[in-house]
Amino acid sequence: MSAYLSRLASKASMENLSYLFNIVIAMLVGFLLGALLIAWGGYDPILAYASLVDTSLNVSDPYYIAMTLSFTTPVMLTALTFAVGVRAGLFNIGAEGQVYMGALGAIMVASLKLPPTLYLPLAILVGSLLGGLWGLIAGLFKALRNVNEVVSTIMLNWIAFWIVEYARVYVYFNPLRAEKTISMPPPGRLPIIVPGSELSLSYVISLATVVIVYFIIWNTRLGYNIRVTGISYHAAKYSGANPTLTTLYAFVLGGLVSGLAGVLEICGRPPEYAITTGASNLAGLGFDGIAVSLIGLNHPLLIIPASIVIGMLSAGSRGMQIRAGVPLELVKGVQGLIIISLAVPGFTYMLKRIKLKRSLRGVEGA
Amino acid sequence: MDLMSSSSGKAVVMSNIVKVYPDGTVALRGVNFELSKGEIHGLLGENGAGKTTLMKILSGLLKPTKGEIFVKGSKVVLKSASHALSLGIGMVHQHLSLVPVFTGYENIVLGIKGVKPSRKDVEELMRKVGLEAPLDVAVEDLPLGVRQRIEILKMLVRNVDVLILDEPTTNLTPIETRELFKSLRVLKEYGKTIVFITHKLREAMEVTDRITVLRRGKVVGTVKTSETNPVELAKMMVGREVVFSIEKTPKEPQGDALKVEDLWVMSDLGTQAVKGVSFNVRFGEIFGIAGVEGNGQTELVEAIAGLRNVVRGRIYLDNVDITYKHTKDRYSLGLAYIPEDRVKTALAMDMSVVENSILSLQWNSAFVSKLLSIKWSEARKHADRIVKKFDILVKSLDSPVKSLSGGNQQKLVVGRELSKEPKVVVAAQPTRGLDVGATEYIRKLLIQLRDAGKAVLLVSSDLDEVLTLSDRVAVMYEGKIMGVVDPSRVSEEVIGMMMGGYTLDQVRGLGGV
Ligand SMILES: Nc1ncnc2c1ncn2[C@@H]1O[C@H](COP(=O)(O)OP(=O)(O)O)[C@@H](O)[C@H]1O
Ligand SMILES: [Mg+2]
Numbered sequence: 001m002s003a004y005l006s007r008l009a010s011k012a013s014m015e016n017l018s019y020l021f022n023i024v025i026a027m028l029v030g031f032l033l034g035a036l037l038i039a040w041g042g043y044d045p046i047l048a049y050a051s052l053v054d055t056s057l058n059v060s061d062p063y064y065i066a067m068t069l070s071f072t073t074p075v076m077l078t079a080l081t082f083a084v085g086v087r088a089g090l091f092n093i094g095a096e097g098q099v100y101m102g103a104l105g106a107i108m109v110a111s112l113k114l115p116p117t118l119y120l121p122l123a124i125l126v127g128s129l130l131g132g133l134w135g136l137i138a139g140l141f142k143a144l145r146n147v148n149e150v151v152s153t154i155m156l157n158w159i160a161f162w163i164v165e166y167a168r169v170y171v172y173f174n175p176l177r178a179e180k181t182i183s184m185p186p187p188g189r190l191p192i193i194v195p196g197s198e199l200s201l202s203y204v205i206s207l208a209t210v211v212i213v214y215f216i217i218w219n220t221r222l223g224y225n226i227r228v229t230g231i232s233y234h235a236a237k238y239s240g241a242n243p244t245l246t247t248l249y250a251f252v253l254g255g256l257v258s259g260l261a262g263v264l265e266i267c268g269r270p271p272e273y274a275i276t277t278g279a280s281n282l283a284g285l286g287f288d289g290i291a292v293s294l295i296g297l298n299h300p301l302l303i304i305p306a307s308i309v310i311g312m313l314s315a316g317s318r319g320m321q322i323r324a325g326v327p328l329e330l331v332k333g334v335q336g337l338i339i340i341s342l343a344v345p346g347f348t349y350m351l352k353r354i355k356l357k358r359s360l361r362g363v364e365g366a
Numbered sequence: 367m368d369l370m371s372s373s374s375g376k377a378v379v380m381s382n383i384v385k386v387y388p389d390g391t392v393a394l395r396g397v398n399f400e401l402s403k404g405e406i407h408g409l410l411g412e413n414g415a416g417k418t419t420l421m422k423i424l425s426g427l428l429k430p431t432k433g434e435i436f437v438k439g440s441k442v443v444l445k446s447a448s449h450a451l452s453l454g455i456g457m458v459h460q461h462l463s464l465v466p467v468f469t470g471y472e473n474i475v476l477g478i479k480g481v482k483p484s485r486k487d488v489e490e491l492m493r494k495v496g497l498e499a500p501l502d503v504a505v506e507d508l509p510l511g512v513r514q515r516i517e518i519l520k521m522l523v524r525n526v527d528v529l530i531l532d533e534p535t536t537n538l539t540p541i542e543t544r545e546l547f548k549s550l551r552v553l554k555e556y557g558k559t560i561v562f563i564t565h566k567l568r569e570a571m572e573v574t575d576r577i578t579v580l581r582r583g584k585v586v587g588t589v590k591t592s593e594t595n596p597v598e599l600a601k602m603m604v605g606r607e608v609v610f611s612i613e614k615t616p617k618e619p620q621g622d623a624l625k626v627e628d629l630w631v632m633s634d635l636g637t638q639a640v641k642g643v644s645f646n647v648r649f650g651e652i653f654g655i656a657g658v659e660g661n662g663q664t665e666l667v668e669a670i671a672g673l674r675n676v677v678r679g680r681i682y683l684d685n686v687d688i689t690y691k692h693t694k695d696r697y698s699l700g701l702a703y704i705p706e707d708r709v710k711t712a713l714a715m716d717m718s719v720v721e722n723s724i725l726s727l728q729w730n731s732a733f734v735s736k737l738l739s740i741k742w743s744e745a746r747k748h749a750d751r752i753v754k755k756f757d758i759l760v761k762s763l764d765s766p767v768k769s770l771s772g773g774n775q776q777k778l779v780v781g782r783e784l785s786k787e788p789k790v791v792v793a794a795q796p797t798r799g800l801d802v803g804a805t806e807y808i809r810k811l812l813i814q815l816r817d818a819g820k821a822v823l824l825v826s827s828d829l830d831e832v833l834t835l836s837d838r839v840a841v842m843y844e845g846k847i848m849g850v851v852d853p854s855r856v857s858e859e860v861i862g863m864m865m866g867g868y869t870l871d872q873v874r875g876l877g878g879v
Contacts, residue, residue, distance in 0.1 A: 221728050221738045228725065231714040237673055238703070238711045239726040240694030 019297065022345035030341030034334035041330045048324040048334075055319025056312040064315065066197035070269070072311035073206045074099065076303055077261035078289025080213050081135075081254035083298040085149070086350065087217055088250035089230035090142075094153030095258040096286025097160030098134045102127035102262025103275050103282055104164050107172050110184045110266070110273075119188025124263050131259015132252045134160060139251030143244045149251075157286070164279050174274065183273040190268035202268030207304070209257060214300035216253070226250050261285060291339045294346035309342060376439065377401045377528055377559040378424065378455070383433035385419050385583075393419040395583040397433075401528065406550060406560045408574035408591070410567070412603060412865075413659050413827050415580040417563045418460070421530045424561075425457035426450030456521035457530040462513050464520075466506035470499050474520045483523050491522060495556070496549045510635065511542035518549075529553065530561040535569060536660060537635060547573045565603075565658045567596045567866025579603055597876060600862030604829055614813060619651035619837065622682070623821030624670070624790045629679035631662070631669045639665035641845035642679070647790065652812060652822040654836030654853070658865055659827045662845035664706065667794045667825055671703045672696050684789050694729045700789030704779055704796050706825070708772075712779040715768040719760050722767050723749035723782055752781035773804030780808055784815070791815055794825045809835055829861065843867050 035045035058064040078095035085092030105127030109119060134156055141147035172181040190201040217223035229236040229243045229250075236243040265282060266273060272281060288310050296306035313335045320326045326334075378401040385394040393416045401407055409417050422428040424435065426444035435442055437453050444450050447457075464473045475482040483491075485501060492498050497515040505513050514534060521529055535543045550560055550573060564570050570577050571591060579586040579602040586602045624647040633639035639662040647653040655663055668674035670681055672693035681689045688696050697703075703726075705711040713722050724733050724745045733744050749763050756777045760770060767775055776796070783791065793812060797805040812835055815822055826832050832839055833853040841848045841864035849870025851860065863873045 215739075219739045219742070221734055221740060224721070224724075224728055224740055227717065227721075228714045231716045232710055234707070234711040235714045235725065237693070238671075238705060240692070240697060240729060 019345060019349065023295070023342065026341045026345050027338070030338035033337045033341065037333055037337060038326060038330065041326070043324060043326050043330070048320050048326050051319040051323035052313070052316035054316075055323070056316035062194050063197050066194035066199035067315040068308065068311040069203055070197060070199040070311070071314035072304075072307035073203045073268070074261040074265055074285045075288045075292050075310045076206050076210055076307045077257050077264075078286045079292035079296065079303045079307060080210060080289075080300060081258045081286075082290045082293040083296070083300055083303060084213065084217065084226070084250055084254045084257070086293070086298040087223075087230045088226045088247055089233075090149050090247065090250065092135075092138070092149050092153055092251065092254055093286070093290060094135060094138050094149070094156055094251075094255070095261075095289050096284075097153070097157035098131035098255045098258035099262040099265070099282050099285050100157075100160040100164045100279055101130040101134045102259030103266050103279075104160075104167055104262070105130040105259065106184060106188075106263045106266035107167070107181050107275060110182055110188060111172055116185075116187035119185060120190070120267060123184065123188055123267055124260065127263030127266075128256045128259040131262060132256040134259070135251040135253070135255020136248070138255075139248040142251070143248055161279060164275060164282075168275055168277070168279075172275075180272060180274040180276045184267050188267055189270075189273055190264070192270065198269055200268035200270075202264035205260075205264060205268075209260060210300055210304060213253070213257060217300060222246075222249060258286065258289075261289075288339070291343045294343040294350065297346050297349060310339070313338060375403055377403045377437070379436040380420070380424060381434045381436070383420065383423060383435075384431045385416070385423060385428065386431045393583055394423075394430075397580070397583070397585050399578060399585065400588070401559050401561065402576070403527075403559055404554060404557050405575040406554055406562055406573055408570040408577035409561055409563045409580065410565065410570050410577055410599065410603060411580035412565060412829070414582075416583045417580055418532055420580070421457060421532060421561060421563060424450070424528075425455055425530055427457070451524055451526065454525065454527035455530070456524060456526035456528070458514065458517045458521060458532065458534065460532040460536065462510070462517055464505045464513055464516060467504050469502050469504055470508070470516045470519075471501040473505055473516055474501075474523055476520075478524070488519065488523060491519065495522065495552050496545075510537045510637075511539065511546075514538070514546075515549075522553075526558070528559045528561070530563070532563045533565070534562070535564065535566065537637065543569070565866065567599050567603075567863060568868065570599065570866075571596060595876070596863050596866065596868060597859055600859045600866060604858050604862040604865070614835075615817065617650050617817065617837075619648035619821075621649050622646045623649045623684055624792075624823060625680075625682040625685075626666075626670070627680040627682075629666065629669060629681065630677040631665045631674055632677055633662075633665055638677070639845050640669065643842075643845070643847055644679075645840055645847065645850065647821045647823050649789075649821050650816060650819045651837040652816045652824050652835050654832035654839040655823070655825045655842055656829060656832040656839050656861060656865065657827065657842035661842045663825045663827075663842055664794070665845075666842070667703075667706070667792055667823075670792055670823070671701070671705075694726075697726055697786065698729065700786075702783035702786050702788035702791045704783050704791070704793040706794035706798065708775055708779055713767050713775060716766055718764045718766055719753065719758075719770075719778065720746050720749040720763045722778060723752055725782070727782070727786070748785065752778065752785060756781040773800045776800055776804060776808065780811060784811070788820065790821045790823065792823045792825075795827065796824070797826075797828065797831060829858070829865075833858070833861065841865055849873075 038045040038048050055064055056068045078099060081095040082092060106123040109123040109126050138149055138152045138156055141152040142149050168181045174180050174182050193199045193201060217226065225236060225241040225246045228239060228241060229246045233243050236246065262282065275282065292303055292306045292310055295309060296302035317331045320331050321328060380397065380399040383394050383397040386392050397420055399420065411417050419428065423430050426447045426449050435444060442453060471485055471488060474488055488501065497519055499512050499515045505516060534546060538546065553560060562574055574591045576588060576590055578588040579599065581603065627644050629640055629643045630638060631640035643666060657663055665674055669676050672691060676689055680687060683696065683699050683701055686699055688699065709715060714725060727733055733741050735741055746763060753760055758774045758777045767778065797808050812822055812824065824832060824835055836853055838850055839853045840850045841861060843865065848864040851870065860873050864870060
């Protein structure tokens, strides 16, 4: 651990400071663009932002902070999926579909007649495994047929979406409420931490998962092999690792984590504890995770603070609508502008590394 | 299509050409080169002699740092490849540059402005010069020899007078080579001037009219092919001043540490790269493999390390059959491997010195606990020991290895491999790209290993290196071993001739010994 701390200290170098600086600039640019959009819509940007901050980062009432953190819960995990992919040299954008599959797994368990204590562990198990399976499929496409993971994961995202929609309408429909599936029975729900808010124990599970994956990536042989493979296929092979198999593991690990995110949205988010029409309570979590991962430089631990941005924007969206009167569509637009701006520095940072890798690869041909 | 061209004399004169690459490499140091009209001119030299560089300058791809070029008597400043093409100079590169999904015909006429030659024209041309190729098949589905014909045809429909071929026989079968030579003679009859770049003496002797030999960016001489012989050419090609010598005490090697029997290995292109190679390396000796790069050495080494499948044959490490063993098992049986590509293979550039110090050692229980977690404190101590013992210059053990100089990177690789206490060390191009100090240091380490009773397989295209370090030297050519010699007892010409494609017996027959 002390070795790690000294490494962290030595890493607090110019490069990281300049990244922090870039993030601040990006944030300013994002908010500025958002303000222009709000003003263009005929609303007051200052009031809008004041209500955004007041209903998300307001420390005087734990409710607001709790709401913000509750929205960071799933995106930390989907960010982790993307980050693990990047470490393995992949552009894995399958978290979205893996969240759907994870949630579906939880609902499947919810539909069973079980001893009460079994709901939660079984939901976590089945949901994560379904997410992992979704990762595995993309991984097998890559390993066996060299199908680009961007293409396969986008397709798998859609397949997952329609499976979930089908299951919602025909299998796990709620006889009383047509717009959603059956709910997780109360014994399978995670306890709420801050009363009245949506912050449940799932936040703690999410944090713990981030730390565990961090440990796997940085301190185990598997993680080491994943990182070597991500840097150089040839070096991995040379070291005696099997890069193809290692890549597969990275896909599965990512899938498990996003599957868990889906489970936690079912077991840990009031009031629904269910999947709603068009998977609207799940949609976008996977893609927000990509942005979070990029902001956090695809580092598991940096994902934790980076996820606050998404949490804040989601939690404050209601404040912007109610207090400043900004319509939902415009709020979404502003959120998008800010997220994209924030992801730009991390994205260019990643591209630079990919370019470097390409140029190293190019040397061989000469 | 008009293949005949008139007027005689000098097609091209290159005068006092100097080329310094942006990274400071001096590739050409004042080269004078002349092409007579209608000749096949061989350009001969070892790896890195500057052959490709010189011809890229003539074909407009590179700008000379200094020097003048005259085409058909008038001075020109070549601005681009298409400019050179408009003056009738075209080059077919060593690595072919066709569009894989286009057909032969599409590739041939690609980029021609104005009226494109019809299929009929191309077919007639093919018949005339004897370069037959299917025109309607995507070139990615064609064998390399055929793709090359398409490249040549592509130049011919553009009416080049000077056709430059860069090591055209590298990927050809013997039959394809013979057919290519036939076509080259036909082209010559039509008045084309051809530059034939090669390092293969036998081919140069067979097909050229005159030969210019380059060595380290300088012309050694230009000779008429009919007035020279392979022995003289080999001498011109490799003759050199010895850079430095190393003290080596005589030693009696014993027991087979590494034995390779009738090994066949495929290249990435699907051709046979290693064709029935057998040799043995004993404890306490350095066994060198010399040869121009690309003659199967890379594939041979990768097969020994388990990174490439063996088609046929056996590999034994200290009498254990490792032919089908996994790489990591070969390491645990006592194999250490210094690969030729340090940037891509031997190191993970973005990782730290500590992390790289256990690359290929991540299977070793010294660095991994029962829970499969890595013992970073042990790894750190290990890295520290290597850095101290081999005097590696690093800012910190946590710096990424890409921030180290090439010499220090290589020392890290060598130090890591030697830390395994191996029985056999396979070192591929271990000093490539290093400065004199690091080179000497690593060479001395290899000698020390040998003196400590280890077996060293040294693969290097640096002839000085193989000859000064090795106790025995095998020369590889086109996937085969041309002969095994004691470097202290044969002349460099013999090695040079073997590198150029003559077996040891043939060399003896030609009086080269
Ligand atoms: N793009 C480049 N940048 C720097 N050095 C180069 C480049 N291309 C070739 N060289 C160097 O120039 C020298 C001559 O190379 P080259 O012309 O390719 O030789 P040959 O074709 O005879 O093998 C070598 O030392 C080589 O490393
Ligand atoms: Mg060359």
